[in-house]
Amino acid sequence: MFLFAHAAPGDPVLNILGPHPSQQAADSLRQQLGLDKPLPQQYVSWAGKVVKRDLGESLATREPVTKILKTRVAATAQIALGSWFISILIGLPAGIIAALARNRWPDYVSSIVAVSGVAMPSFWFAIMLIILFGVTWRILPTSGYVSFTSDPWESIRLSILPWIVGGFAGSAVLMRQMRSALLEVMNQDYVRTARAKGLTQRVVILRHAMKNALIPIVTIAGMTLGYLLGGEVIIEWVFGIPGVGRAMVEAVFKKDFPVVQGAALMIGVVVVLANLIVDIAYGWLDPRIRFG
Numbered sequence: 001m002f003l004f005a006h007a008a009p010g011d012p013v014l015n016i017l018g019p020h021p022s023q024q025a026a027d028s029l030r031q032q033l034g035l036d037k038p039l040p041q042q043y044v045s046w047a048g049k050v051v052k053r054d055l056g057e058s059l060a061t062r063e064p065v066t067k068i069l070k071t072r073v074a075a076t077a078q079i080a081l082g083s084w085f086i087s088i089l090i091g092l093p094a095g096i097i098a099a100l101a102r103n104r105w106p107d108y109v110s111s112i113v114a115v116s117g118v119a120m121p122s123f124w125f126a127i128m129l130i131i132l133f134g135v136t137w138r139i140l141p142t143s144g145y146v147s148f149t150s151d152p153w154e155s156i157r158l159s160i161l162p163w164i165v166g167g168f169a170g171s172a173v174l175m176r177q178m179r180s181a182l183l184e185v186m187n188q189d190y191v192r193t194a195r196a197k198g199l200t201q202r203v204v205i206l207r208h209a210m211k212n213a214l215i216p217i218v219t220i221a222g223m224t225l226g227y228l229l230g231g232e233v234i235i236e237w238v239f240g241i242p243g244v245g246r247a248m249v250e251a252v253f254k255k256d257f258p259v260v261q262g263a264a265l266m267i268g269v270v271v272v273l274a275n276l277i278v279d280i281a282y283g284w285l286d287p288r289i290r291f292g
Helices: 002-007 012-017 023-033 039-051 065-100 105-119 122-136 152-186 189-196 201-229 233-238 244-254 257-285
Strands: none
Touching: 002 039, 002 257, 012 023, 039 257, 065 105, 065 152, 065 201, 065 233, 065 244, 065 257, 105 152, 122 152, 122 233, 152 201, 152 233, 189 201, 201 257, 233 244, 244 257
């Protein structure tokens, strides 16, 4: 990310001083920002600060990068967690219904919805929702963000459309994975044995089939949560949400290297933590993993 950020066209000095600064002013600012040093030296300097929990300062605003990201984490977390819960609430029941009604109309309908959710561009879906709910019906706001602690009702109203966009794409993936995993588990010997003992379909599904079928689903759900928490750039950009993803895009346009690098590092940490939670959940779902 460090190399990609510096390899992009443009000059942060020109973004700050304007397109035609004097050579003396440009050289002075470049030296002040440390951009006159070779890239390896700049990287070592930045990495050394990161070890001390210092992500540097924004080239554009001179604010600490940590402070910039802290002010944006709440918005990203609110949209990401809401989208994640919606994807689970829709995807898992739809996948179970599709598996139990295999090759019947509920299966066909859910398959069409799942393919649409995966194939549909998020920005197009977001624009359609804005036109429908914000312009035509005028029942929901189309952009902006309000903290839940300051105004809970307005915060929820502003988050509904972003939640739907993020949750729909995630639910489509979860639904297809849930269907495939449950169909595979339902053909196992222990499931047939449970049915032979006279257990009801509900007990067979919930107590015997679901736990094993959820193992691959937990992986997908964990990766989805890490992706959403890392910053849904498209959702934040279309709906005007001041999140981490939007901050990263704005920093790319301004060639604000420290913000780009800090946001990328934070996203990487979030993804690693999400994978750690998934690994811990494996032990709860399958005790054999704990004793393996």
